[in-house]
Amino acid sequence: MKEKRELTCIGCPMGCQITVVLKDGLVTDVSGNTCKIGDTYAREEVTNPRRTVTSILKVVDGELPVVSVKTGETVPKDRIFAVMEEINSISVEAPVSIGQVLIENVADTGVSVVATREIKKV
């Protein structure tokens, strides 16, 4: 069975309109992208969509009450809320350094949650 999917690339702010052609669930053609990122994104998006999750995590004794975090790599789109649940369940103590791993293997995705900001202890 042949299927055509129209996507907006999220690889960068250009937002290229990409057409992906699938045959029996396999990608046979990608067009409309202007770079390699678009090709990769399109292939993944129709088979196994993934996203980077960015959020905040509670900090104890920090200059701010929360630290911004992100998943070190993308996680499966359908795991976003599972990732959030785990982020919401923990808190860390200041100081926190930028890039510090705060959760390993979040929600069994194999991906870490890392700090994206430095938080000094107060």
Added chain:
Amino acid sequence: MFDVLIIGGGVSGCCIARELSKRTWKVGLLEAEPDICEGTSKANSGIAHAGFDAKPGTLMAKLNVRGNALLEELAPKLDIPLKRNGALVLCFEEEGLPKLQELYDRGVINGVKNLKLLSGKEARELEPSISPEVKGALYAGDSGIVCPFGLTIAMAENAAENGVEFFRGYRVTGVEQGDNGIYRVSCDNGLVLETKVVINAAGVYSDRIHNMLPEKEGHMTMEIHPRKGEYCLYDKQAGNLVQHTIFQLPGAYGKGTLVTPTVHGNLLIGPTAEDVPEKNAVATTRAGVDKLLLNASRSVDKLPPTKQVITSFAGLRAHHADHDFIIEESAGYPGFIDVAGIESPGLTSAPAIGEYVAELVQEILPAALKENFKEVRKGIVTLEGKTLEEKKTIVSENPAYANIICRCESISEGEILAAIHRPVGATTLDGVKRRVRAGMGRCQGGFCSPKVVEILARELGIPVEEVRKSGEASVIIYGGVK
């Protein structure tokens, strides 16, 4: 037991409180909202009317002219922002000119000074941005602009300094008179206060308070009709459009749309006039604002673009069918004084209302003047309008003044702290805004409101979730997300 309890912390109530604080009475003021100046007093034109508009012989006419003179006298003593910018009443048709003359004559009868009839050309020379259609104008040199919050708050602070007790967040649910003539005033939070004299200055709700006492001979049921007026406030960039307050010849529904600079340098247009069923129906409407823009564009040649409007708001006039102030002791209930139907020029008249009511109370319950009455009140020190050297002194004495919180109006933490810690201090976001203008600028609190909320929480010793915009239900933020 109080000698006098004032119900209502608007400009009337606060002026009455200040006037009563000159004598030895024990005075209390009950305000339903968490702060004073929450009703009509916060949403009006901010004009010190000269007094040519009111019908000669009415209490309104008398108190307007007297109030305007008192404002002049009190402004320096109480640090009330007041500017005598003069007003022009515009007439667009030749046929309307006799009406201008009528207005002029009425002013003369009312005792208004500095009135002058101008030709269209003379009016345009005085105020170049008015419409070329203007055929003639009445100039009133005694008209001014006043900050309605500044006036109300100054009166309240001075009253509090002189011993008046303020009860904010106390909604009156019942007034009854005992056999001994003493009144019992009960509030929704269970508080019951006893007093010899009750002053009903509850604005649009003054009929409800009045009607809490059973109807009888000399005390008939009262009705106050809320009449909504919508306004648009422009950015300070547009503040120089006109120097004078520009009125149009009055119509059946009041003074028509005015265009005026505000005492703080913005441009204000308004109000509409629409009878509304509810006493808190202060929603603005598209139709109202559109009408306003249309009417105002009649007065001035070029109204600034609507994108310079920083906020629109609506206020309610406490209209009584007689269209006069009703300030009298009830014939049926001695010691119960109504201060009702206080619509425009209520703000201007307020100091005179205070004086007038104090005379009524003096007749009922004579008392001596206090020896230690403090008649001077200093406003919050601000950086605005100060020289560099003066600013340096202020900042070196109080470093909190160097921490600017509201960028649009250049309001520092120093001013906000003062707003919170003064007598009858601010406890809400709107309270801070009315006292020091934080959040009143062109971004309307976008940047500063989280910071003001933080300062309020810190200074009041409450979690930020408990800080309110104004009323109990006006939650600003819910709990933490984690």
Added chain:
Amino acid sequence: MIRKSLVIIGGGPAGMAAALGAVENGLAPDEILILERDKRLGGILNQCIHNGFGLHTFKEELTGPEYAARYEAQIKAKKISYKLGTMVMSIRDGEEKEIIAMNGQEGILEIYAKAVILAMGCRERPRGALNIPGYRPAGIFSAGTAQYYVNMEGKLPGKEVVILGSGDIGLIMAHRMTLEGAKVKAVAELMPYSGGLKRNIVQCLQDFDIPLLLSHTVVDIHGKERVEGVTIAKVDEKSAPIPGTEKYYSCDTLLLSCGLIPENELSLGCGITLSPVTGGPVVNESLETNIPGVFACGNVLHVHDLVDFVSGEAKEAGERSAEYVRNLSAPEAEEGIPVLAENGVRYTVPATIRTQHMKESQTIRFRVGKEYRGVKVCVYLDNTLLRSIPKRTMAPGEMEKVVLLKKDLADRNVKSIRITVEE
């Protein structure tokens, strides 16, 4: 009293990149002073915790705070001086530029500089300018204020949310509030297209099935103390609500994301000419305003979509300011050639080009007034077509650019440069 060669107002992405640009072009780090009103460098990036920053500058995808941290590290490594918590009150032009600023530690500061770079950023358009009728309860926030509460304070400003305006911050907040447990009911957009980046529509709305209502607006706000709901209606081509299309959405929060305005109070105060289109200063090829030695870059100049472009523009402003300081005694340059925005192009930055100050290549950034498909951007020197660049799509939400080469203008007596959109 402080004397510096260069004072930069604002320590966000523009201010930091400008400082680095100036150092790169030979200005000593101790001759530069950055004045930042917040407690930390980084500006609005601090609260933009989402990713998507840095693809052009660092060739990797960073979050806002990470992007800011990279620049902050360079500022510190180069030992460029900065003052935090310092608010500039006024700038005055004269023999030197006089800057009055203040902070809690030092009180009022009088600073003199040879050159000034304006990098104050922008602010959100308030409700008043949108003329939304209704009550004025708590629960109406600009999207940026909500972003501050959620991302910096960890507090939720609402549980059931409607967003007016599909600018990027609005879209990002739809995403962020959803992740943090709020229900975003709809995003209403007055225009028939979104003002935000396409990727944000996908990632922030489509991923969570949040409806984007194009050609819709909020016509009423309900609730006297806290927002209880809003009425949304469809609008016609003139943006007027169509009677009968009103629909009530129950919610406790209304977020406004209806555009950004360059923050130019200081600029106005010192006599800088602003563009009525961008709200930012009118600048020449050197990003210099009508006051010689006062430069502008980043969102205070014109609102950008991408911080990478802010950094690029700011670096150039920094370089140019260093040149200015170096050549202070040089004679006045010739009048610039006007760059005219025509036929669908709303504005250009720069607005004039002085050929003798032009680099080998000059980027001209601009925005278009509506959505286009399959068009060309044409550059004319007077009436001669110089270049025609095909564009598959263009939208008001995305900044465009063309590049002009010095040799394009050489030996020609050009009176105007025109940028147009053509079929």
